[in-house]
Amino acid sequence: MDIGSCHEVLKNAGFAPIGSLSTDVRMTLWWNGVRHVEVAVVNLESAVPLRATKCYRLTAMGEEGEMYSRDLAAFEASLTSGLFNEVHMHLSYYPDITPSLARRRIGEKRFRQVDGQTPDSQAMAERLEQSRARFQSLQEELRRNESLLRLARGRSALTQRYLQEQITRLRTALQQLQNSARTDSQNLAAQRQLEAEYQQKGSAACLLLSICSNVQLALSNQEFANAVEGAVKEVQDLDRYQLRQKLRAGSFRSSWRLSILRVSLS
Numbered sequence: 001m002d003i004g005s006c007h008e009v010l011k012n013a014g015f016a017p018i019g020s021l022s023t024d025v026r027m028t029l030w031w032n033g034v035r036h037v038e039v040a041v042v043n044l045e046s047a048v049p050l051r052a053t054k055c056y057r058l059t060a061m062g063e064e065g066e067m068y069s070r071d072l073a074a075f076e077a078s079l080t081s082g083l084f085n086e087v088h089m090h091l092s093y094y095p096d097i098t099p100s101l102a103r104r105r106i107g108e109k110r111f112r113q114v115d116g117q118t119p120d121s122q123a124m125a126e127r128l129e130q131s132r133a134r135f136q137s138l139q140e141e142l143r144r145n146e147s148l149l150r151l152a153r154g155r156s157a158l159t160q161r162y163l164q165e166q167i168t169r170l171r172t173a174l175q176q177l178q179n180s181a182r183t184d185s186q187n188l189a190a191q192r193q194l195e196a197e198y199q200q201k202g203s204a205a206c207l208l209l210s211i212c213s214n215v216q217l218a219l220s221n222q223e224f225a226n227a228v229e230g231a232v233k234e235v236q237d238l239d240r241y242q243l244r245q246k247l248r249a250g251s252f253r254s255s256w257r258l259s260i261l262r263v264s265l266s
Contacts, residue, residue, distance in 0.1 A: 052231035
């Protein structure tokens, strides 16, 4: 078989190459971004075996939404106790996390403030900057009113009383803004320190689940095209009629959220 022709078949079917592995034989991986299916193709001299795989990300769900899973062993036992004939689980561990992930994790319910608002250093910094801009604006208004009051000395008592009331109001508002900005600055510094410590000491993990088709063996170019369609259809049927129905039934319905793993090709 001409492996080049097989690659053309995959490209025409909407697949793009994403990787390869060479030992005694060469295996190439292909990804379909519309169907969210990966196909592994092995290049032999007289035949081409292939297999389709569909991957998912599993997220543990609690009463209040996404949460950490502490009982992976029980979950694995539930999956392998008759739910599926074959299932693959992968736990990818990341020792380092990004600043955005640190902020998101800190913002989850276990770190929430008493008032229920989610602390976030970016949002806090923006709010502090808005307070400073407001403070400068009120200062300018206060200086204008004080200048007008000096000009109004010995003239209309009504104008003087109005300006004095405005000056008192502005001074009160400035004092309140100053106190609020001082508190916000302290909270922002503490939040940034917490995020830095979380980023340095924290870690992340991703629980993946995948289903695979049976191995298809093609002896000709036409058989290869049929084998690709057959393998893809098999995993799509497993997704539609097996995996989602079983995971959405019973305790899985409220305990886990299933999302298709997507590969982004540049």
